[in-house]
Amino acid sequence: MSEPFGERLAEAVRAVGAPLCVGLDPDPRRLPPDLRARLEGRTGASWRQEAARAVEDFDARVLAGVAGVAAAVKPQVAFYEALGAPGVAALERSCERAREAGLLVIADAKRGDIASTAQAYATALLDPEGPLAADAVTLSPWMGTDVFAPFLDQCRRHGRGIFVLVRTTNPGSAWLQRHGQPQGAALVAAEVHRLGRELVGSTGLSSVGAVVGAFAADEARALREQMPDAWFLVPGVGAQGGGVAQALAGRRADGLGSLVVSARGILYPQDGAEDADVTEAVRVRARSLAAELATSVSAGR
Amino acid sequence: MSEPFGERLAEAVRAVGAPLCVGLDPDPRRLPPDLRARLEGRTGASWRQEAARAVEDFDARVLAGVAGVAAAVKPQVAFYEALGAPGVAALERSCERAREAGLLVIADAKRGDIASTAQAYATALLDPEGPLAADAVTLSPWMGTDVFAPFLDQCRRHGRGIFVLVRTTNPGSAWLQRHGQPQGAALVAAEVHRLGRELVGSTGLSSVGAVVGAFAADEARALREQMPDAWFLVPGVGAQGGGVAQALAGRRADGLGSLVVSARGILYPQDGAEDADVTEAVRVRARSLAAELATSVSAGR
Numbered sequence: 001m002s003e004p005f006g007e008r009l010a011e012a013v014r015a016v017g018a019p020l021c022v023g024l025d026p027d028p029r030r031l032p033p034d035l036r037a038r039l040e041g042r043t044g045a046s047w048r049q050e051a052a053r054a055v056e057d058f059d060a061r062v063l064a065g066v067a068g069v070a071a072a073v074k075p076q077v078a079f080y081e082a083l084g085a086p087g088v089a090a091l092e093r094s095c096e097r098a099r100e101a102g103l104l105v106i107a108d109a110k111r112g113d114i115a116s117t118a119q120a121y122a123t124a125l126l127d128p129e130g131p132l133a134a135d136a137v138t139l140s141p142w143m144g145t146d147v148f149a150p151f152l153d154q155c156r157r158h159g160r161g162i163f164v165l166v167r168t169t170n171p172g173s174a175w176l177q178r179h180g181q182p183q184g185a186a187l188v189a190a191e192v193h194r195l196g197r198e199l200v201g202s203t204g205l206s207s208v209g210a211v212v213g214a215f216a217a218d219e220a221r222a223l224r225e226q227m228p229d230a231w232f233l234v235p236g237v238g239a240q241g242g243g244v245a246q247a248l249a250g251r252r253a254d255g256l257g258s259l260v261v262s263a264r265g266i267l268y269p270q271d272g273a274e275d276a277d278v279t280e281a282v283r284v285r286a287r288s289l290a291a292e293l294a295t296s297v298s299a300g301r
Numbered sequence: 302m303s304e305p306f307g308e309r310l311a312e313a314v315r316a317v318g319a320p321l322c323v324g325l326d327p328d329p330r331r332l333p334p335d336l337r338a339r340l341e342g343r344t345g346a347s348w349r350q351e352a353a354r355a356v357e358d359f360d361a362r363v364l365a366g367v368a369g370v371a372a373a374v375k376p377q378v379a380f381y382e383a384l385g386a387p388g389v390a391a392l393e394r395s396c397e398r399a400r401e402a403g404l405l406v407i408a409d410a411k412r413g414d415i416a417s418t419a420q421a422y423a424t425a426l427l428d429p430e431g432p433l434a435a436d437a438v439t440l441s442p443w444m445g446t447d448v449f450a451p452f453l454d455q456c457r458r459h460g461r462g463i464f465v466l467v468r469t470t471n472p473g474s475a476w477l478q479r480h481g482q483p484q485g486a487a488l489v490a491a492e493v494h495r496l497g498r499e500l501v502g503s504t505g506l507s508s509v510g511a512v513v514g515a516f517a518a519d520e521a522r523a524l525r526e527q528m529p530d531a532w533f534l535v536p537g538v539g540a541q542g543g544g545v546a547q548a549l550a551g552r553r554a555d556g557l558g559s560l561v562v563s564a565r566g567i568l569y570p571q572d573g574a575e576d577a578d579v580t581e582a583v584r585v586r587a588r589s590l591a592a593e594l595a596t597s598v599s600a601g602r
Contacts, residue, residue: 025417025418027417043430044430045432048432076418076421078412078414078418078419078421078422078425079418079421081389081421081422081425081426081432082421082422082424082425082431082432083432084389084390084393084425084431084432084433085386085387085389085390085393085432086386087432088382088385088386088389089385089386092385092386108418110412110413110414110441110444111379111411112411112413112441112443113379113411114469114471114473115471116326116328117326117377117379117380117409118379120377120379120380120382120383121379121382121383123383124379124382124383124385129344129345130383130385131346131349131382131383131384131385131386131388132385140411140413140441140443140444141443141476141477142413142441142442142443142466142477142478143411143441143466143469143471143473143474144469144471144472144473144474144475144476144477144478145472145473145476146471146472146473146474147473165443165444168415168444168445170415170416170444170445170447171445171446171447172415172444172445172446172447172448173444173445173447174445175442175445175446175488175492176442176443176445176477176485176488176489177443177445179480179481179485179488180480180481180482180485181481184477184480184481184485187476187477187480188477191476
């Protein structure tokens, strides 16, 4: 019986001193010049094969910069899948490398299916004997409450976690998420709370979490009231425009409960220049955001 | 400029004489004895590697039996992803083999993300230069209307199609899909209709379709009224328990518009026996269901 994911995440955040998760969104067109150079003149399957190798090398540099600074990494599986089977192989190796560096791995897959298909996704993403063996995964609730069962089983048996898409900030998100009374997102939040109660650890945080955008304080607090035990996975800081205070607005009184994600803001220089040393540049940017988060967390207590 | 997907599907259905789509849900534990034997004594990555090869061989036998009988195949990507990178490589090759056999390929991925991530999924699944190059894909609407943009771009530029999860029949599906007034599913149906209008071909069917479970006639007709131009992808016939008449209840007056999926009912013998010849057994079962569908379509006209 592994330690529950909610606890493992709380420990990881305490160990690094900030609730930071670095998103891995490796874009072959934004790799450093030495890696990009390898792709020149290639097309099709040959390009994908070499791009996957370059992405894996880029991830290795990023992970070296992030280790000890972030609590977790969040590979966005779409970017790897765009490179086909070699990309998926690179994802598997990057996840292993992240684990070896002491980082928790949250596979951002947003899967949402049922029955034997949901089971196959749980095996693919979370199972310790499976190809990826991530610590947690993001899930989409649209198909219904039966989406979660095989993933919850992984949470119980193997200390895994899930983050259910509750409420996001993209332009079209209100359409279904704010539809109805109570709003769709509130239904999902209630289910996250209900499902998570059996998986609350000694810190009072559950292995069943929620993806919650960086909202204004009142909206973030309303979601926290609905899901007092849930870890919030909060995307949208940095390149996506959200501020640190807003991203942390839904945290609990003890300062825990919000894990803030930054991807492009950490991976890529924002001034259009190239990083001379990716590991060092990533470490500097990650440390800077971690310090901002740590300050903001303490300020709110 | 390729022919629109909605038209290509109509032509494929006419060519084989029945609106049949065979689901590819390859379960390594249900493979024929000669393929299963290859996996004995293996575990972990070695098991996955060999299981992926066995699945690819199984698919080849299935596709040979299905060619000329079904209009399309629907690989369930979760089953391949459960085998890791070798499974994804097997999926790529099975999709290529399906195309060579004249079958349309509908990747059942139920993806639903936004911005550059949605773009990466569209590249991964539909792009002609991408690794899978499927003809169509299933999508989940929960994150919002912005989920669809890069996939619609593939529809316009490359004759691809999408099937949006509108209404399913699993036990937990009513939770969000029937929530609110109008119900969530009705909102999604309206959006499917709206998005699809620019992509309606000469048959009057669009490249923007809907996943719609096999419902009682009145519910199916209500969904058809909302989405007069949409192809319905209807899972749940055979092993999942739905009947042919119900699966076709939402078709249009011209008999077209519902594409019925059977997976396990075609792939695996239902009596617990083993198929002596997978290709022949699959062909017999597929032909039998195709005949039932053709009879039911004509009966309704």
